[in-house]
Amino acid sequence: xxxxxxxxxxxxxxxxxxxxxxxxxxxxxxxxxxxxxxxxxxxxxxxxxxxxxxxxxxxxxxxxxxxxxxxxxxxxxxxxxxxxxxxxxxxxxxxxxxxxxxxxxxxxxxxxxxxxxxxxxxxxxxxxxxxxxxxxxxxxxxxxxxxxxxxxxxxxxxxxxxxxxxxxxxxxxxxxxxxxxxxxxxxxxxxxxxxxxxxxxxxxxxxxxxxxxxxxxxxxxxxxxxxxxxxxxxxxxxxxxxxxxxxxxxxxxxxxxxxxxxxxxxxxxxxxxxxxxxxxxxxxxxxxxxxxxxxxxxxxxxxxxxxxxxxxxxxxxxxxxxxxxxxxxxxxxxxxxxxxxxxxxxxxxxxxxxxxxxxxxxxxxxxxxxxxxxxxxxxxxxxxxxxxxxxxxxxxxxxxxxxxxxxxxxxxxxxxxxxxxxxxxxxxxxxxxxxxxxxxxxxxxxxxxxxxxxxxxxxxxxxxxxxxxxxxxxxxxxxxx
Numbered sequence: 001x002x003x004x005x006x007x008x009x010x011x012x013x014x015x016x017x018x019x020x021x022x023x024x025x026x027x028x029x030x031x032x033x034x035x036x037x038x039x040x041x042x043x044x045x046x047x048x049x050x051x052x053x054x055x056x057x058x059x060x061x062x063x064x065x066x067x068x069x070x071x072x073x074x075x076x077x078x079x080x081x082x083x084x085x086x087x088x089x090x091x092x093x094x095x096x097x098x099x100x101x102x103x104x105x106x107x108x109x110x111x112x113x114x115x116x117x118x119x120x121x122x123x124x125x126x127x128x129x130x131x132x133x134x135x136x137x138x139x140x141x142x143x144x145x146x147x148x149x150x151x152x153x154x155x156x157x158x159x160x161x162x163x164x165x166x167x168x169x170x171x172x173x174x175x176x177x178x179x180x181x182x183x184x185x186x187x188x189x190x191x192x193x194x195x196x197x198x199x200x201x202x203x204x205x206x207x208x209x210x211x212x213x214x215x216x217x218x219x220x221x222x223x224x225x226x227x228x229x230x231x232x233x234x235x236x237x238x239x240x241x242x243x244x245x246x247x248x249x250x251x252x253x254x255x256x257x258x259x260x261x262x263x264x265x266x267x268x269x270x271x272x273x274x275x276x277x278x279x280x281x282x283x284x285x286x287x288x289x290x291x292x293x294x295x296x297x298x299x300x301x302x303x304x305x306x307x308x309x310x311x312x313x314x315x316x317x318x319x320x321x322x323x324x325x326x327x328x329x330x331x332x333x334x335x336x337x338x339x340x341x342x343x344x345x346x347x348x349x350x351x352x353x354x355x356x357x358x359x360x361x362x363x364x365x366x367x368x369x370x371x372x373x374x375x376x377x378x379x380x381x382x383x384x385x386x387x388x389x390x391x392x393x394x395x396x397x398x399x400x401x402x403x404x405x406x407x408x409x410x411x412x413x414x415x416x417x418x419x420x421x422x423x424x425x426x427x428x429x430x431x432x433x434x435x436x437x438x439x440x441x442x443x444x445x446x447x448x449x450x451x452x453x454x455x456x457x458x459x460x461x462x463x464x465x466x467x468x469x470x471x472x473x474x475x476x477x478x479x480x481x
Contacts, residue, residue: 004032006060009039014098015064021404022094028053033205034181035061041148043202044181045195054183055091058151063096065149066124073104073119073142075149076174077127078167080157081301082107082278083285088153089127093440097405098453100440101125106132106142109278116141121442122420130158130166137173148178155184155191160324164190171198185331186324217330220368221344221354229317229345230261232370236343237267237295238383239371242313244288247297248329250318258317259297268387269295294387300325316344319353323360405439406457408464409479410448412472418443422470423450430463432456449479 004027006019027035030048037044038061048054058077066074077092079085089105096103104118106128112135119126119141126133126142136142150171152158158167180199184191195202224232233247249255252273259271270293272284288296300320314333320326326344333340344365346354358364412418420441427450428435437460439451452460457478464476 009035009060011060011064012099015060015095017098018063018095019060021097024056028057030054030205030207031057031060033207034058037203037205038062038179038181039064041065041179043179043199044205045199045202046181046183046205046207047187048183048185048205048207054153055088056095058153058181058183059088059092059095062125062149062151063092063099063101066096066101068100068124070124070146071122072146073123073126073144074146075125075151076133076144076147076170077125077151077153078130078133078158078170079127079153080129080161080163082109082129083281083301084154085127085129086282092125092127096124097439098436100438102440102442103127106136108132112136112139117444119143121444130163130170134166134170137170144174147174150174150178150180152180152182152194155182155194156186156188156324157328159188159190159194160322164194167194185327216339217333218339218341219330219344219365220341221346221365222368222370224345224347224370226347226349230258232345233258233315233317234265235371235376236315238379239375240313240341240343241379241383241386242341243294244291244311245295245313245315246311246329246332247295247315247317248320249297249299250321252299254318255297255299262295262297266387267295268293269297271297272301273299274301300329312340314340314342316342319344319346319350319357321353323353323357326357326361404453404455406452406461407479408450408452408457408461409477410450410464410469411446411475412469413444413446413448415445416470416472418448418470418472423448426467426469427452427460427464430460430467432459433463 006016006024006027030046031053034044034046034054034057038058046054046057062075077088079088085105085107089103092101092103101124102122103125104115104123104127106115106126108129108131115132115136119136133142137144152167158164180202182191182195182199182202222232237245247258249258252275255271255273259269262269270284270287272281284296287293311333314330316326316329320329330342333342344354354365410423420443423441424435424438427433427438433456437452437454437456439453441451442449461476461478
């Protein structure tokens with residue numbers, strides 16, 4: 001089969017420009033299968049591993065299909081966690097950047113009134129967790145009348161986390177004539193029921209991997225007594241010397257305990273679990289994505305919604321309680337065609353759980369010996385040098401795109417009868433600027449935010465200090481990202 005390219009899908013110039021800026025060259029297998037079917041507005045059920053590129057598989061067609069001129073939301077994407085909602089929202093924003101697609105994220109523990117105000121703006125795509133989305137529907141702040149596309153992402157996790165009734169309530173409130181796409185890494189009976197009940201003869205797409213986990217991951221299990229886990233972890237980190245590693249624990253208490261122990265040993269590490277404030281979790285994830293520390297200690301909450309392509313190792317310090325969690329945890333490594341290692345610590349009490357996991361994934365996980373003293377001593381000096389030098393900070397492809405964007409804040413909005421077209425018309429006439437340099441425009445009652453693309457922000461900022469918009473000279477300053 002000849003290799004596909006994004007240009008083969010007859011996507012608009014604006015979407016292609018964004019994909020090129022993001023470094024998207026050839027589609028992944030799931031993108032190759034999904035994009036043409038989604039562009040034809042057909043219902044879809046997709047079984048595909050986490051890390052296979054499914055966000056772009058539905059994000060690209062949605063950004064292509066939505067009508068920019070329509071003010072009310074046209075697509076709704078449901079995700080199981082806040083982290084994934086924000087990640088998907090960011091990806092949609094980047095893919096739709098040059099088409100000026102406005103995406104809004106709705107999730108709990110974030111002020112409702114701020115989200116409500118955002119939804120009063122032109123919003124093309126809404127991404128959210130079921131509870132908060134349902135809250136907005138019930139309070140009348142999320143308009144559903146123009147929703148033509150529904151995506152249920154990580155459907156198996158949605159059901160595992162007990163969101164099935166909320167998802168059904170949301171579906172029941174949506175227009176009947178819509179395209180529905182369901183994505184799931186695993187396919188329990190509840191997910192199959194959902195597709196049978198709410199979808200119209202959907203196309204079935206399955207992206208096969210070796211067994212139920214991706215072929216790019218090397219799996220291993222090490223037998224260990226509970227009291228010896230920390231010593232084993234230290235030896236393993238010396239011998240494996242991972243650049244970027246997630247260490248999974250079963251409980252928040254175990255995460256906190258291991259984090260304190262590793263921090264006391266001066267390991268470059270941080271932690272994330274559901275007991276932390278949302279902002280702190282975001283900060284930790286962004287720092288990990290940039291490579292500010294090597295080891296992230298996490299509960300299963302972090303197994304969902306982390307899209308970092310260069311995680312080299314996943315270590316299951318505690319074996320997961322749910323067999324499905326093994327797939328989601330280990331799927332954090334070996335992403336986007338890269339290889340990775342997944343190493344599980346198993347105590348004698350874990351034999352039953354390990355057997356359940358092996359039956360579920362369809363193969364026996366190879367048992368390996370703990371690193372020998374000789375191996376540890378041979379590698380210790382190299383490891384200590386690497387740790388002392390510190391990690392190399394990474395430039396994320398999204399950061400490269402966002403670096404060329406400046407947000408300008410104008411002190412005029414709806415109350416001054418200003419519209420997006422007024423700003424576009426004025427800014428596009430400036431010397432050295434075109435309409436292609438203008439991104440998402442958000443108009444509130446008294447202020448307007450305008451994204452200026454392609455590094456032209458400083459130029460527009462300077463020129464707009466002396467240029468009127470609809471006859472009004474507005475104060476303009478550089479806004480927050």
